[in-house]
Amino acid sequence: MKKLALAVAVPLALFGAATFYTSTQVESTARDAVDQANVKLHEMSAGGGADVSLKLLSFDRGLLSSAARYQIDVEIPDDEGGTRQYSVLLQDRLEHGPFPVSRLARGQLMPVAAQSHFELERTPLTEKLFDAASGEIPLVGDVTIGYGRQYGDLRSAAFNVQDEEGTVRVSSGTINFEAAKDATAVRMDGELPEVDINLQHSVTGKPVRMSLRGFSLSADKQEDANGLALGPSAVTLKRMEIQTGDEPAVVIQNASVEEALSQGSGGLDQTLAYRVGQVEAQGQTFSNLALAFSLRNLDEGSLKALLDSYKELLESGSDQQDAIANMTDAQQQKLQAQAVQLLQHKPTLALDEFGFETAHGTARLSVVLDLRGPSEDAFTPDAMITSMLASLKAEAGIDKGLVRDVVSLIAQRQQQGGQVDPVALKQETDATTDLFSGMALNAGWSRLEGDRLVSSLHYADDQVTFNGREMSVQEFMSFAFGSVQGSGLLGNR
Template identity: 35%
Template sequence: MKKTGIALGVLLAAGAVCTGGAWYTAGQLEGALQGAISEGNRQLQTSMPGSGLALELVSLERGLFSSTARYRLRLDKPGDEEPAAELRFVDHIEHGPLPLSRLASLRWLPVMATSRVELERNADVEPWFAAAGAAVPLRGTFAIGYGGGVDGQLQLAPLQVVAEGEKLDFSGLDLDLAVGADAKDIRLSGAVERLSLDLQHERGPVRISLNGLSLDSERSRGRSTLYMGESRLALASSEIRLADQPPLLIRDLVQSDSLHEQGERIAASLAYDVGGLSYDGHELGSARLQLSLGNLDMTALRQLSELYTRYAMRLQGEDDFELSAEEETRLRDALLQLLAGQPRLALDEWRVKTASGESRFTLQLDLDRPQQLEASPDALARQLIQRLQASLVVGKPMIRDLLMLQAVFDPQADRAALSQEAEQAAQMAGEMASGLQLARLEGENIVARLDYRDGQVEFNGVSMPVEQFAAQMMGMAALGGDAFGSQPGALQE
């Protein structure tokens, strides 16, 4: 009997705590929603200035254990005579600290509220509902913590649209997200299984399909107020088919980027990879492109970001405007401060690879703050460019592979004749580049290297003043197609 009384007391105490927590949540809910909406609108203005997107709370029906909120997302376009389009959402909110839906799924961690949001039907989104069949096309489930963080899932329903002989087939999107208090941290992870388009073209029907699309992103607002972190967007395969032609297949397409603070500087990188490209089952090759920025002054970059956002917002109401003298001064000072940090811009890797060979190109540009802005363009460029390095490697086997692709696209082509022509073209390219002193031959590679610093250029191992190098390049350009027949000695110093 004593144990039963104790258990009953615990249950009553727990019920009192939950009821009190629910009452507290109900009282705090509207302020929390308005704060989240204000922060969301601020983020929209910052990330997409001039978009005209704005979210607002239309109504809130509060209860003790649950509430219902309605929102409106408006898309206003300044100067557009058409009425603003809008999306309306209904939000079924369960108050914390222990909403029943979380208890049913054995999640015991207290939260302020849970939210089930669904897109409501109206004239603007009726075609979207029709494409989703019986499902609600957009919905989400979220848990709101007492600290202000949000965790949840967003779902886009599968869609099918058929109109005038064209078709869209979308398998749907599942997106997991976690947003910290005041949107300081943002994590996204999502996937789309399939998206296909059947289109009509003057040459016949076209089919484009994407398979295995995934997104992973993790960002945190740094000391610069900009979002630092990494993201990765990957596509397992994409197929393009025109009329009765064989398919073009792209595999393992990946975009990745990184942004990080290093002391008072910011470094960024962006890379694109194509794992494989094939046509009618014949492998064509792969490619990679990687860019980077380094030594970016944190304060200057933040000022430029703020100026860009402000100007983009002004464009919403003004088709044309001029910067004031004060704005021009702020922009110039921010750019000069950025250059004073000696930023580095680099094409770290551009590589194209075929079955037998590959070609690569790299470029690195180190900048500096000019001392005299009123100098001539040549003098200004000398002050601005601290160093420039470039390297180009072209594989003659890759040249042969590229010319042999004609046999892939034209099965009737004479492969023996094409092979001979490809060999001659690769040999001629090497001899022409070497004869004009544009490059050197290193085995099966055509190689060119350039290094500029302090008015001096080292080009393929030969040093000369930048004026002489410029004159030499202009002379080669003037020779044009006749350059190969010229005497190499004419280009000597």
């Protein structure tokens, strides 16, 4: 019995000692976490127009758990040049490690520093959220504070708001996250399944219905040695419907915004792409809509110096607008010098893709600009811009069938409210399509390949190749001005 008692007592004593030691460290851990959060929030808000900060209001330490209260302050500029401040409060119950009771109850035996259970506190500002949540707490979260990382989830309740202006229904949402102890690496993903909005249009008085399905976000970021966040992030939406009155709904499917910063062979590469799988409007279907940009071959050191100087500029005034409006000559010269230094590395700016498809054709445009440092003898803005352009390559193509679809849609919108005559609509659509195609071909801006209008423009070493025709820059400018003037776009003189 003595051996059995000893076998039980020793682990309990060790557990108690470890728990007591952890309880003495939890407050400092919480305060360090607040300090680190404020550093990251400050970095994120620079240039964004809003200032967000976190405060630890109180900390009551116990043996097995402690209670803390936090305040999140948000300052947003208003239209009158001032700022509006909003504050929300969070209550937190911190279970002490190394074996918090809630984790043991779930069979999680890995030792951790603490387990946090926080929730939004009811205040006059959040009163409507609590009412809309029908007795649920609007925002709760669980965070496991490990010895080298933190991970957990943030959950919102379902909301149902009703007033004289209409109704808003939002399903419950979740964000899962994981971060390194020093927040140099962060992974997260979240989902909001459903949002339904039914309101009255402020001008026409017609009912407006909007529904969103499958809203999600994700990020996988890791800081490099210069503090730049490498990795991808994305926001996606599976489906959105917008309907005004009795008009047919506009349906958008599989929309996304994707961003990534990566280390390429010639430096940093930044990409940003907006994509929509399909849009249905006025009986027409548009698919594979894309707008994608990239900035490649960025020198990391020059980029970091430019970003740091820009942040310093924004922090030099009472607010960001004041800082930019009162920029000194020294600040402007410093930014210009660092921008030139970035150009010396010969970055590439590209519109990688712009286009869409209809049932009868596609349209695509791409533009690639290879940049370089400006020439020392470029004293005018035009000469400086010209000297910074090392080369340009642009490719464009559009099917005549797509032009016809777009013209038909515009014509239907113009006849909205009246009876659409199919025969007259077809005649107008065909005539406008032929006029557009004829102007593009006659002016020399496009050539016809089958039923597709295509154009290409290449520039390098002061030489232009436009649709296979070689000419000097001066000759191209004369051609461009003459063709535009001949088409009547500049008016008659």
